[in-house]
Amino acid sequence: MNASIKPMLLLLSLLTVTVHADEPAEQVQHGAHVHGEATLQLVLQGNDLEMELHSPAMNIIGFEHQAVSAKDQQKLQQAIAALEAANELFRFQGTSCESVKAAVNLSHDTSAHEHEHEHEHEETTDHHNEQHKHQEEGHTREPVQHSEFIARYVFRCDNGSRLRQINVALLQQFSGIHRLDAQWIFNARQGAAELSADSPTIEVP
Numbered sequence: 001m002n003a004s005i006k007p008m009l010l011l012l013s014l015l016t017v018t019v020h021a022d023e024p025a026e027q028v029q030h031g032a033h034v035h036g037e038a039t040l041q042l043v044l045q046g047n048d049l050e051m052e053l054h055s056p057a058m059n060i061i062g063f064e065h066q067a068v069s070a071k072d073q074q075k076l077q078q079a080i081a082a083l084e085a086a087n088e089l090f091r092f093q094g095t096s097c098e099s100v101k102a103a104v105n106l107s108h109d110t111s112a113h114e115h116e117h118e119h120e121h122e123e124t125t126d127h128h129n130e131q132h133k134h135q136e137e138g139h140t141r142e143p144v145q146h147s148e149f150i151a152r153y154v155f156r157c158d159n160g161s162r163l164r165q166i167n168v169a170l171l172q173q174f175s176g177i178h179r180l181d182a183q184w185i186f187n188a189r190q191g192a193a194e195l196s197a198d199s200p201t202i203e204v205p
């Protein structure tokens, strides 16, 4: 089962690049990490439905730094529990689908690219470059931090060919997600849908 789904997800990631090709260059540059937005990839093969959610941590817990304080830790644990509650987050019309796997990861990106770009325009002489280097070293000790939740879901449906709608409660559950871009492959047919709190449903053709 996994062997056949993996190439499909690979295919889907190529599709994602195509879908975002007409967006402003700076959004693509940062790996499409835009606060308020999230992506959901779905692949249905027979009765097996696999989904992958990518969301900036800002949308889910309201911060992206390492959770050190007890309060932040608690927020993080609650968010992970909510993201793992797959049967609460997805509702299916046409057939019933049960969650068989839900895995939530939080990844940190500590690159200091944004600061580096800010300083590039200040370079004038060699002497300044020398100073500039020192400034930048100072900055890299406090890098711009971004973090992202990646949640993977596997559902087993009674009859995948009868699946008609998937209702996604993520936008309801996490008010920080304003837009959810869904890219899907349902039994070899592919498409995309932009979900919002007002239209949280993916139609299965």
Ligand SMILES: [Zn+2]
Pocket: 033, 035, 056, 057, 058, 064, 145, 146, 147
């Ligand atoms: Zn961020």
